[in-house]
Amino acid sequence: MFLRCHLRKKNGKLHRYWSVVESRRTSSGQPAQRQVLYLGEINDSQEQAWRKTIEVFDEQKNEPRQACLFPADRPIPADELNALSLVISDIRLLRPRSFGDCWLGCHLWRELGLDGFWSERLGGERGGVPWEKVLQLLAINRLCAPGSEFAIHRRWFLDSAMDELLECEFEVAQKDRLYRCLDRIVQHKDALCQHLIGRWKTLFDARLDILLYDLTSTYFEGSCAQIPKARHGYSRDGRSDCRQVVIALVVTTDGLPLAYEVLAGNTADKTTLRMFLEKIQSMYGKARRVWVMDRGIPTQATLKTLRDDEVAYLVGTPRASLNKLQKQLLDQPWEIVHEGMSVRLIEQDHEIYVQARGLDRQKKENAMRRRRLKTLVRGINRIRHRIKPRKEKSRPAARISRDQLLRKVAVLRKEAGRVASFVQVHEPEEGQAVTATTFTAKLDKAAWKAALERDGSYILRAHVPWEQWPAGMEKQAPVLWQWYMQLVHVEESFKTLKADLSLRPIHHQLEKRVEAHVLVAFLGYCLTVTLRMKLSASAPGLTPRAALQSLSAIQMLEVRIPTSDGRVLVMPRHTEPEAQQKMILEKLGLAQPPQPPPRIRAGQLELEATDSRELL
Secondary structure (H helix, E strand, C coil): EEEEECCCCCCCCEEEEEEEEEEEEECCEEHHHHHHEEEEEEECCCCCHHCCEEEEEEECCEEEEEEEEECCEEEEECCCCCEEEEHHHHHHEEEEEEEEEHHHHHHHHHCCCCCHHHHHHHCCCCCCCCCHHHHHHHHHHHHCCCHHHHHHHHHHHEEEHHHHHHHCCCCHHHHHHHHHHHCCCCCHHHHHHHHHHEEEEEEHCCCEEEEEEEEEEEECCCCCCCCCCCEECCCCCCCCCCCCEEEEEEECCCCEEEEEEEECCCCCCCCCCCHHHHHHHHHCCCCCCEEEECCCCCCCHHHHHHCCCCEEEEEEEEECCCHHHHHHHCCCCCCCCCCCCCEEEEEEECCEEEEEHHHHHHHHHHHHHHHHHHHHHHHHHHHHHHHCCCCCCCCCCCCCHHHHHHHHHHHHHHHHHHHHHHEEEECCCCCCCCCCCCCCCEECHHHHHHHHHHHCCEEEECCCCHHHCCCCCCCCCCCCHHHHHHCCCHHHHHHHHHCCCCCCEECCCHHHHHHHHHHHHHHHHHHHHHHHHHHHHHHHCHHHHHHHHHHHHCEEEEEEEEEEEEEEEEEEECCCCHHHHHHHHHHHCCCCCCCCCCCCHHHCCCCCCCCHHHCC
């Protein structure tokens, strides 16, 4: 990089503008130059009217003041009191750090009104730094580069431009302050959810007539001796060896979160629904809502209670119920949802049953079923081949005991799974010899054919009183199927929380901080889903993670220019956005952020600050 001076003559007067330029070589070997930072005009002393006055912050006097900039090779006018003589030849560029993604996160934070919400609730508590800014630092880190509180203190805060964005020095990222902030936020969780629902309605016109409900789990690293909710249970992460907590989440059909709850790790899914329904009603009142959930959440008794209370629901049903409803469904016509997907509907006992059949899914399940059957039949034939008498007298049939036979058949049945029920195996009685007569197998062709026809089908079960259907919508099987398919938004929420926002694993050893850890991840998800909704309107192919990674290339540098009197002019400047970053900002309806104001710093103070950062 190098400094470039631009001379411009305007109204008979000569002006000098300075910029930092980067030189690169293209693939063809030709040099290409790019302006990284624009420093503006630094005046000559030819005419007093040419002087450029800027507002700088004097760190010694701790107050802003006006100053005129002059190059060191030109004399300063005698009548100019607040003048700075800059040694341009000794300019330095220091502390490159990420700016664009952090700036966008702070913008989303303000757009959701979280600055005012947390300032109202945490502003009265004592602390050297406002606690709402500490929490904002935690949430922006969870959005941009998820890490532990110690990682924020040790590395990330210095590698980001959060000091300029929060207008705070390093004390905001002190390790103890970050942990103490976690102890103050959990009590405001319900108020936060009520605040967010108002923002979702304002920003995205969110609808609450259809709500999606599901559960997931996240595991711990450590003993978790002081966490009562840390229990062994069914792990969705495949970590049954670790203790865990269960997280129940309610989102809208757009994936906008409404509420969540942290439950004990051994909580059964079927015991959570009633509690969460009462929670939502207490927070948002009773209204016409349709609850969409997976089949493992409600029990038969819970569904009956919901029908008695006139609560609308739509839930998946085990495939075994298809056998009971097969006769009634045969008389109903298929409705085409899209190419390869058909649905049909019946009403029975104040409930609606929808059968959905996907041709691609049917082909896949048929192929899996045939592959398992083929493996089972081959295994049985190998056993029969060992006990079948051979024609050559020199090679008699291999002897196999009944116990060996039963063990081999049991292994084959276990590998075949449910397919084994279609093969009727006749095994020898106790005391009988194992021969081709006492050991036979036969395929139940009728049941096999019926199973192939049912592949690719599943049943949905719903209770939606007519008055609770959305206005202008008829009661149709395709509508119910589309509602159920929106459960993928809950799965996407869990994927974002666990993968992009690093909710798992949990390393905290105090229950209050475990719940605060989940709350910070929840705040990060709120920022993510806000960004996703904005991108979906103008750039649907761009994910929030890709947008943040692209904007993170906008760096912030400190341009330090020594003065002739031993001080340093510090000018924090972010780099110019590239074409892709400009496109993202344009799609989001955002303008390039303004440059931070410059500061005047004592030379010795600047040296001490640099040394302290190196020690960190």
